[in-house]
Amino acid sequence: MPDLNLILLGPPGSGKGTQGERLQEDLELPYYATGDILRAAVKAGTEVGLAAREYMDRGDLVPDEVIIGVIADQLEEAGADRGFILDGFPRTVPQAEALDAELTKLGRQLEAVILIEVSDEEIIRRITGRRVCSEGGHIYHLDFNRPETDGICDIDGSELIVRDDDRPEVVRNRLEQYHEKTSPLVSYYEKQALLNRVDGTADPDQVAESIRSLISTLSLEEG
Ligand code: ADP
Ligand code: ADP
Numbered sequence: 001m002p003d004l005n006l007i008l009l010g011p012p013g014s015g016k017g018t019q020g021e022r023l024q025e026d027l028e029l030p031y032y033a034t035g036d037i038l039r040a041a042v043k044a045g046t047e048v049g050l051a052a053r054e055y056m057d058r059g060d061l062v063p064d065e066v067i068i069g070v071i072a073d074q075l076e077e078a079g080a081d082r083g084f085i086l087d088g089f090p091r092t093v094p095q096a097e098a099l100d101a102e103l104t105k106l107g108r109q110l111e112a113v114i115l116i117e118v119s120d121e122e123i124i125r126r127i128t129g130r131r132v133c134s135e136g137g138h139i140y141h142l143d144f145n146r147p148e149t150d151g152i153c154d155i156d157g158s159e160l161i162v163r164d165d166d167r168p169e170v171v172r173n174r175l176e177q178y179h180e181k182t183s184p185l186v187s188y189y190e191k192q193a194l195l196n197r198v199d200g201t202a203d204p205d206q207v208a209e210s211i212r213s214l215i216s217t218l219s220l221e222e223g
Contacts (some may be wrong), residue, residue: 003083004029004215005108007090009185010116012171013127014200015207017139019116020087022208027215032074032178033087034067036137041070057167059173061091068098075102096189104130111218113189114211117199120175127171131160141183145204 004027008016017033025030038056041049048070052062071089090096103109118126129142131151135158140147147154165174189195198210 004111004218005083005103006085006111006215007113007189008085008087008116009113009182009189010200011118011120011123011182013123013130014116014118015204016087016116017137018145018204019208019211020085021139023211026133026212027083027085028068029083029085030074030077031085031087032089034071034089035087038062038067039137053058057170058166059170064092064094064098067091068095070103071099072102075106090185091178093184096185110192110194112196112214113185113194114214115186115189115195115197117197118200122201123175124168124171124188125156127166128168130163130166132163133158134161148187166193168197178181195213 006023006029008020008023010016017035020031020033023029038049038052042053042056042125043049048066051066055062067089073088075084086099090099126141126144129144131140131142132138132146133140133153133156135153135156138153138155139145140153147160151160152158153160165171186195196214198207198214201209202210
C-alpha cells in the first residue's frame with residue numbers, strides 16, 4: 001500500500017481515537033493524536049504541558065501557536081516520511097493553513113480527510129460513558145465497549161479512569177468549541193476535494209470497515 005497522509009476529523013467523542021487505534025495497526029503508519037500528546041505533556045510538566053493545561057481543563061482549545069509547533073516537530077521526525085494519521089489536528093482554520101504550509105515545506109500532501117459524523121446527543125452518551133486506561137490511553141465505554149474485567153484495561157492491565165475533561169459541564173464547552181472553531185474545516189477540506197464523510201453512528205467494526213474501504217479506494221486511485 002502506498003504511503004498515506006490522513007486526517008481524522010470529527011467532534012469530541014465521535015470515535016477518532018477508537019478508529020485511530022485500529023488504523024494505526026492496519027496501516028502501520030505513525031499516529032499523532034494531539035489530545036494524547038498534550039495529556040502526556042501535562043503529566044510530564046513540560047513547557048507545552050504548562051501552557052496547555054488550563055485550556056484543556058476548561059474544554060477550550062489550546063492556542064494555535066502552542067499546538068502548531070508540536071505537530072510541526074512530529075512531522076519533521078524521521079517516522080513521518082512514511083505517511084501519517086493525524087487525530088485531533090487541525091482543529092481550527094489557522095491550524096489547517098499551518099499544516100498545508102508545513103506539508104508544502106516537506107514536499108508532501110494530504111490524501112484524505114475522514115470526517116466521522118455523529119449527532120450531539122450521541123456524543124454526550126459516548127463521552128459520559130467513556131473510560132480510558134491510565135497507562136496507555138486505550139479507550140473503553142461502560143455500555144458500548146466494555147473491558148473483559150470491570151475497571152481494568154484488557155491491553156496493559158492498568159486502571160480505567162474518567163478523563164478530567166469528560167465531566168458534563170466541560171463536555172458542553174468542548175462541543176461548542178467544535179461547532180464554532182473546528183466545523184469550518186469541513187468546507188475548508190471540501191473545497192480542496194479531500195473530505196470524505198463516514199457514518200460514525202454504526203458500531204465500531206462497521207465504522208472501521210467504511211474507513212477501510214474508503215482507504216482502499218484512495219490507494220487504487222493512486223495506483
Ligand atoms: P477528543 O478525543 O474528545 O476529541 P482530544 O483528546 O483530542 O479530545 O483533546 C482534548 C483536549 O486537548 C481538547 O479539548 C483541547 O483542549 C486540546 N487539544 C487537542 N488537540 C488540539 C488542537 N489541535 N488544538 C487545540 N487544542 C487541542
Ligand atoms: P474521540 O477520540 O473522537 O474523542 P473515542 O474514540 O474516544 O472518540 O470514543 C468516545 C467514546 O465512544 C469511547 O468511550 C468509545 O469507546 C465510544 N465509541 C467509539 N466509537 C463508537 C461507536 N462506533 N459506537 C459506540 N461507541 C463508540
